[in-house]
Amino acid sequence: MDRFLPLLLWLLVILGVLFVKNSRNHKAAQSGTDKANLRSAAAPLLKELGADHLLYAHWEEQEHFGRGVRTTFYRYGLTFQDQTLYVLPLKVNKRTREIQPGQVIPLTPSALGKIGVRTKEANGALRQLALHFYDKEGRTLLQLTVDAQTLRKNRWYPLNILQQEECEALHRFILPLAQRVEAENPGMDALLEAHAKEGFGVIGLIFAALGAFFVLFFPPAGIITALVGLALALWGKLRGAKSNKGLIISVLCFAWTLAFTWIYIKYLFI
Numbered sequence: 001m002d003r004f005l006p007l008l009l010w011l012l013v014i015l016g017v018l019f020v021k022n023s024r025n026h027k028a029a030q031s032g033t034d035k036a037n038l039r040s041a042a043a044p045l046l047k048e049l050g051a052d053h054l055l056y057a058h059w060e061e062q063e064h065f066g067r068g069v070r071t072t073f074y075r076y077g078l079t080f081q082d083q084t085l086y087v088l089p090l091k092v093n094k095r096t097r098e099i100q101p102g103q104v105i106p107l108t109p110s111a112l113g114k115i116g117v118r119t120k121e122a123n124g125a126l127r128q129l130a131l132h133f134y135d136k137e138g139r140t141l142l143q144l145t146v147d148a149q150t151l152r153k154n155r156w157y158p159l160n161i162l163q164q165e166e167c168e169a170l171h172r173f174i175l176p177l178a179q180r181v182e183a184e185n186p187g188m189d190a191l192l193e194a195h196a197k198e199g200f201g202v203i204g205l206i207f208a209a210l211g212a213f214f215v216l217f218f219p220p221a222g223i224i225t226a227l228v229g230l231a232l233a234l235w236g237k238l239r240g241a242k243s244n245k246g247l248i249i250s251v252l253c254f255a256w257t258l259a260f261t262w263i264y265i266k267y268l269f270i
Helices: 006-029 033-041 043-049 164-184 189-213 219-238 245-268
Strands: 055-065 068-081 084-094 099-101 105-108 114-122 124-133 140-147
Touching: 006 099, 033 043, 033 084, 043 068, 043 084, 055 164, 068 140, 068 164, 084 164, 105 140, 114 164, 114 189, 124 164, 164 189, 189 219, 189 245, 219 245
Parallel strands: none
Antiparallel strands: 055 068, 055 140, 068 084, 084 099, 084 105, 114 124, 124 140
């Protein structure tokens, strides 16, 4: 028991620090300082549109490079008028929290093929909106997340903002807009499903190519990686992917790994 007492004390200290930090950030959000700064940065746009509601949104994009992952953080201001959502890219100074607006991006029904809307609720109240905007070719235009409560966690999450009413207003706006866009693009779900099927072939091709490279240094890893790629490409084809390129290249890469491994074992392995 005595061995676990220091660990327990450290755990209590950490929990206490987190509680104090969260309480401080919540009070800062209630003061409305960051919210006022956001509104000041977007003031020219709000004045031009005659819009009232303004929201803070964010998105994290992750790119995988072998064992490494690069995360890019995006921040936005949102407002809406009539049938248009206006997206204002933001730069937030991680130290001073100064907000600088970029060039506004209007999203109109004429440019959209689909709007994906997901919500999270707690105790009957809306807590988060996750929005995914596609163009008419099924390509992703923009993804963003809107939280009713955003608290500063670290330099990557620099703002303290409460926006419950604004979040609910955006929800009331986006649902009929999504319904209109869906009605104007009846074949979009099938197109997105086709893109997803093709995606297996692309991912399979990447794995197969990596396997063809790895086999030069460690044949077992190369064979396994290429086999995974071939399986993904084949799975995409079985699900209805139209393109054969990913499957053909995956087959060739897997055949190469087998051929190289055979040569390695027969002539090079000592």
